[in-house]
Amino acid sequence: MNIAEIGSRHLSDALTGVMASCDVTEWKDDEGKPVKLYWKPMTGVEQRKIDRGQSEVDRICLTVKHRARDADGQLVFAKVGLTSLATDYDYDVIRAIAFIIAGNLGQGADEKQAAAEKE
Secondary structure (H helix, E strand, O other), rough: OHHHHHHHHHHHHHHHHOOOOEEEEEEEEEOOOOOEEEEOOHHHHHHHHHOOOHHHHHHHHHHHHHHOEEEEOOOOOOOOOEEEEEHHOHHHHHHHHHHHHHOOOOOOOHHHHHHHHOE
């Protein structure tokens, strides 16, 4: 297998594998527990959508809009407008989520991947 095929297989495997996640402690569910957001590796198509933002605020909100997922892998903010993300949510929280996702700083994926490799 050549290097290009290896790289393509890596993305394919990563997109179907365990998602990374983070707890959003500022947002509580009905039981008072922090909500958990998930994300998959980013593709160039997603990056292009994010780069269309006219400002840093837009790009941060677009990062969350196009990458934050629920446990089933569905985009959480797919139906939320960009203006709403910038005005109806605590921007400090949105910015923190975008930072964690962009830096792939979440929990879950590394630990689960390591456990799967041991099996």
